[in-house]
Amino acid sequence: MAEPRYTTLAFDQLKGWRDDNHQAAFDVFKTTCGDMDGPAWATLHEIARADPAPRGFFEEFFRPVLIEDGDPTLFTGYYEPELTGSRERGEPYRYPIYTRPDDLNHARREIDQDGILANRGLELAWLTDPVDVFFLQVQGSGRIRLPDGSMMRVGFGGKNGRPYTSIGKLLVARGVFGPDQVSADAIRDWVHANGEAGRALLLENESYVFFREVSEIPAHQGPLGTMNRSITAGRSIAIDPAFVPLGAPVWIEKDGDLPMQRLMIAQDTGGAIKGAQRADIFFGTGPEAGLRAGRIKDGGRMVVLLPAQLVES
Known part of the structure; x- marks a missing residue:
């Protein structure tokens, strides 16, 4: 990996900056800024609690920093699925999602095919489709509609530490899809249509995600993100914390059909x-959010807003 390059910009170099709804971003920032480490972030949290004018707050106390590592910008989308399932096994609920076991290192094949975690009291819920289990793990959280009509919300509970392999990239490499054809819906349809070969393809991603129940989160709020706070559709993104501090504001300039x-x-x-x-944009909950998220695979630019005292020191 190339050493990152840092370039400090001015706010008037951010395309569309003046036209954004800074209040919406500020409201989301306040939900997690108190959880950030370091005196600079603590100071900003105290200032934010006084509810200053949002745009002025960002312009006065932050500096836009372009961080580059040599790889092109890529924006994708994610969402919170809404699936059908049960707390008890029984037709048609045959495919489990698991809570975090003590022994984390088993690969997907050992878990899904060999049943190494079965009958250990780790089953959190049962779904109707193994592809739903797989994509729930990709998204990291979801809502499960139970037979009595109630909702069970599950969130990220850990993973096995095995490498993540993109099923979409495998299908492109094998000539099944072109780079512009692959999407979550295309992958889902291909797996369903190809029986054993489809299920075998899913096993090639050794990474496995475990869940925990988080049904105490109100229905009108988003699922929990890595900071253990609800995330917000259209304002929260997933990033690589090796480059971007969790909780930091990030200006995005995304190209594509939905700029x-x-x-x-x-x-x-x-x-x-x-x-x-690299950033993953959260689009919300349910099928419509899933359709929008699945269409996103765009370039552009992302610029991190860092505390001015850190940038200028």
């Missing part, structure tokens, strides 16, 4: 989100 120039807050992470110019 976006907006101040986001880095409140989440993801196994596939690696690099200084």
